[in-house]
Amino acid sequence: MSGALLGEGAMAVINILLLAILFVVSVAIARMRSLFAIVMLSGVYSLVSATWFVALDAVDVAFTEAAVGAGMTTAILLGAMLLTARTAKPEKKSARVAPLLVVVATGIMLIYATVDLPALGDAASPANQGVGLDYLRVHYFDMGFPNVVTSVLASYRGFDTMGEVAVVFTAGIAVSLLLGFGERSLAESIRKDDKSTLRTPSSNANDASKGKEGDAS
Amino acid sequence: MKSDHHVILRVVSKWLIPIIALYAFYVQFHGDYGPGGGFQAGVIFAVAMILYALIFGVPAAMRAVPPVFTRSLAAIGVFLYAGVGVWALLQGGNFLEYQALFHEGPGGHHGQHVGIILIELGVLFGVAGAMLTIFYAFAGRVAEIRDEDW
Numbered sequence: 097m098s099g100a101l102l103g104e105g106a107m108a109v110i111n112i113l114l115l116a117i118l119f120v121v122s123v124a125i126a127r128m129r130s131l132f133a134i135v136m137l138s139g140v141y142s143l144v145s146a147t148w149f150v151a152l153d154a155v156d157v158a159f160t161e162a163a164v165g166a167g168m169t170t171a172i173l174l175g176a177m178l179l180t181a182r183t184a185k186p187e188k189k190s191a192r193v194a195p196l197l198v199v200v201a202t203g204i205m206l207i208y209a210t211v212d213l214p215a216l217g218d219a220a221s222p223a224n225q226g227v228g229l230d231y232l233r234v235h236y237f238d239m240g241f242p243n244v245v246t247s248v249l250a251s252y253r254g255f256d257t258m259g260e261v262a263v264v265f266t267a268g269i270a271v272s273l274l275l276g277f278g279e280r281s282l283a284e285s286i287r288k289d290d291k292s293t294l295r296t297p298s299s300n301a302n303d304a305s306k307g308k309e310g311d312a313s
Numbered sequence: 314m315k316s317d318h319h320v321i322l323r324v325v326s327k328w329l330i331p332i333i334a335l336y337a338f339y340v341q342f343h344g345d346y347g348p349g350g351g352f353q354a355g356v357i358f359a360v361a362m363i364l365y366a367l368i369f370g371v372p373a374a375m376r377a378v379p380p381v382f383t384r385s386l387a388a389i390g391v392f393l394y395a396g397v398g399v400w401a402l403l404q405g406g407n408f409l410e411y412q413a414l415f416h417e418g419p420g421g422h423h424g425q426h427v428g429i430i431l432i433e434l435g436v437l438f439g440v441a442g443a444m445l446t447i448f449y450a451f452a453g454r455v456a457e458i459r460d461e462d463w
Contacts, residue, residue, distance in 0.1 A: 155348040159340075163353045167360040168444055171367070175451035239429075240422035241345035249350065250429040254409040257432070258394050260352075261439040265391045268384070268443030271450045277380045278371070278453015 107151065114148040129183045132174075139170035152216065156245045319368065326368045333361035341437055345429070351436025358437070359444035371452045380453070383445035390439025397431045 121141045128134050142165025149158035214221030231248055239247040249257050272278075337358035344350035366374035398409040406413020411428030412421065 156350075159348045159353050160356075163356040163360070168356045168363075171360060171363040172444075172448060172451060174367070175448055179451065179454055237420055239425050241426075243345055243347060245348070246344050246350055246429065246433075250432055251411060251425060254398075254411075254428075254432060257436065258391075258398070258409070261391055261394055261436050264443045265387045265439050268387050268446040271447045272384065275450040275454060277384065277446070278375070278449035278451075279380050 110151055111148070114144055114151065117144050118148070129186065131177045131180070131182055131184060134184075135170060135173045135177055138173065139166045142166040142169065322368050326364055330361050330365050333364065334358055337361065341433065342430075344433060345426075351433040352440055354433075355437045355440025356444060358441045359448070362445055363448050366448070366452060371449070375449065375453075378445065380446065380449045383442045383449065385442070386438050387442030387446060390435045390437065390442060392435075393438060394432050394435030397428055397435070401428070 118141060121137055121144065125134050125137050125141070128137070142161055146158040146162040146166065149155075149161055214223075218224065231252060232244055235244050235247045235252075236242065239251060241247070334357075337354045340349035340357060341351060341354035344354070362374060362378055365377065397411075397414075401410045401413045402408055404413045404416065409428070409432075411424045412419075414424035414428055415421070417424050
């Protein structure tokens, strides 16, 4: 749709621009030491890739990427960052060679693989040969609402989506079992508030974090 | 003394958080007609709560939405989703066959609509609950975000 609106040339320029931004951001992430900046840049990376998904007409994927990648993951990584040091340790020069080789080799293989990929929206591509076209044809008769992504996710492939919800639920429970449900800090802060309402919140926080370190050791 | 620092953040986010939460419900109930659905809505709702926690402190957020509520919500979501499947089984259809919910033939939309709204609600509860549980698990270990971390 966006391709028809803007013309092939304009779309190519937009795609190249967005991919160039992604490249620059990923190089910046790889070269940085400050974890806060890395978390923020990974949020930027998600937002730019969401924009790129819109350019590819994958609006639902773009929406999910923006909500999960830019919103949720950034918040979770910020929370994780607070538990550790603020900067990454610089590694030895010799230790960088092997990862670089792996990245270059993977990149070459991926570029080699793109030669065989069908063009975007190619009707003869394997992705368009299966049930996808049937879903597009019959889903309005079956469901009575226009968004085919929802009818595939919720109805035709409802069992898969249930598995996904179970996976998300399991992830939440697993993290809680590893890290605790976080209720101890609540109990501690309430106790502190009750004990001394005259003290400032910031000194409370310092005391609480000291107590936490003592507990952990 | 602390409230002096982030007064703009607090004022702006007080406006934004309800709007973000409302937008989550728009995404939830508009998923049949536009992009979106339970996953996105759940994450957006969780992000609204996390924004509250980041700005007003995790204890305040835990008083508003207690951890026991978020993990129960996640479990309720999965149960709601699976429950629709069992309901279809009880009506004589296959698991999650919404057509069977009200014994409709092909082209009947009532069962599809009810089934999809219910399972999307299950997805919303499951995702929002699980995401907030994960956030609390991380954030609950540091009592307060220190000023130098901003």
